Amino acid sequence: MADPLQKVAPGSALRIPAVAYNAFVDAALDYRGRARTVASEPPFKDTRNGIVYVRNDCGEDQARFAVLGLDDLVITPADNLLEFKNRVVLSGVIPELRHRGRFGILAEPLGIDRTGLAYVLGICPAKITIPDDAQAGPERARFADIAEDETAHLTVQSGGAAEVLWLDEADPELPEGEDDTRWAVVRLGIAPTVFPIKLEQTGGGNGSASGPATWTYTLRDFYTEAVLLEATDPTAEPHQWRRPAVGGMSAATFGLAHYTHDGRLALSWINETVEQEAC
Numbered sequence: 502m503a504d505p506l507q508k509v510a511p512g513s514a515l516r517i518p519a520v521a522y523n524a525f526v527d528a529a530l531d532y533r534g535r536a537r538t539v540a541s542e543p544p545f546k547d548t549r550n551g552i553v554y555v556r557n558d559c560g561e562d563q564a565r566f567a568v569l570g571l572d573d574l575v576i577t578p579a580d581n582l583l584e585f586k587n588r589v590v591l592s593g594v595i596p597e598l599r600h601r602g603r604f605g606i607l608a609e610p611l612g613i614d615r616t617g618l619a620y621v622l623g624i625c626p627a628k629i630t631i632p633d634d635a636q637a638g639p640e641r642a643r644f645a646d647i648a649e650d651e652t653a654h655l656t657v658q659s660g661g662a663a664e665v666l667w668l669d670e671a672d673p674e675l676p677e678g679e680d681d682t683r684w685a686v687v688r689l690g691i692a693p694t695v696f697p698i699k700l701e702q703t704g705g706g707n708g709s710a711s712g713p714a715t716w717t718y719t720l721r722d723f724y725t726e727a728v729l730l731e732a733t734d735p736t737a738e739p740h741q742w743r744r745p746a747v748g749g750m751s752a753a754t755f756g757l758a759h760y761t762h763d764g765r766l767a768l769s770w771i772n773e774t775v776e777q778e779a780c
Contacts, residue, residue: 550623551620551622551689551690552619552620553590553605553621554616554617554618555591555593555619557569557611559593559595560613562611562612562613564653565609566607567606568596568604568607568647568652569593569594569596569619569652570595570597570600570603570647571593571600571603572592574589575591591605593611595650599762599764601647601661601662602646602661602662602760604621604647606619606627607619624686624687624688624689625687627663627684627687628683628684629663629683629685630657631657631680631682632680642665642668644657644660644665644693645685646660646662646663653682655687658727659697659729660695660760662690662691663687663691664687665685666688667685671683695757695758695769696757696758697755697756697757698720698722699721699726699755699756700719700754700755700756701719701721702717702718702753702754703732707749707776708744708747712747713747713748713750714749715734716750717732718771719732720733720756720766735768735771741767742768742769742770750773750774751773751774753771755772757771
């Protein structure tokens with residue numbers, strides 16, 4: 502028996518058996534059903550891992566590789582559930598302290614209120630500024646994060662969410678006393694929870710049999726030696742250090758720190774030690 506779905510040769514008379522016609526109808530019905538399903542549940546449209554959509558809510562145009570703080574969702578499940586499922590869109594704003602570790606680097610220029618792509622995880626180019634007071638030099642610039650109120654670059658700092666993998670050579674014509682801004686390659690999304698910090702005792706006393714120590718410190722970046730905080734009491738909020746109620750304590754030189762949820766630097770531990778007299 503001849504195949505009812507056999508192709509017709511050029512010039513031959515067209516005769517469509519009922520079996521073939523019904524197969525065409527079944528195929529058309531199947532296509533229509535799948536088209537309706539696709540229309541109601543669009544395929545996932547986000548890009549590869551590490552890149553998301555960001556809307557420029559900074560109030561001014563932003564160049565490629567600008568650094569934007571990441572805020573609320575632009576499209577929530579309550580607004581449009583299907584769009585929320587298919588595309589994450591975050592509001593991008595001028596960075597504040599609360600955006601430490603919560604930023605994106607634009608993969609394309611972005612006009613006001615326009616939506617585009619931004620790196621949030623993985624390796625990408627970035628502009629990084631090394632503060633002029635980073636006395637240890639750029640060769641020890643290991644981490645970076647947002648610079649407050651600045652979209653043009655990241656800034657070198659302890660515990661940053663961007664690990665510096667490569668740093669360009671310095672501008673030979675850079676005036677003395679100015680911050681050093683260079684191209685870099687960074688790895689985003691690796692912020693350490695706790696990181697080392699240097700302490701310089703700048704005030705207070707070592708305590709006695711009738712009262713606690715009152716040492717205060719200047720806090721410096723462990724790698725670059727840039728000043729992070731001055732006249733810091735490690736027992737005051739938001740710091741976590743606790744001293745004995747009485748007794749002498751030798752001043753600290755080293756500590757561990759973290760950043761709070763609102764971007765404040767907090768000491769977790771310092772190496773103050775109890776002073777003991779020889780027996």
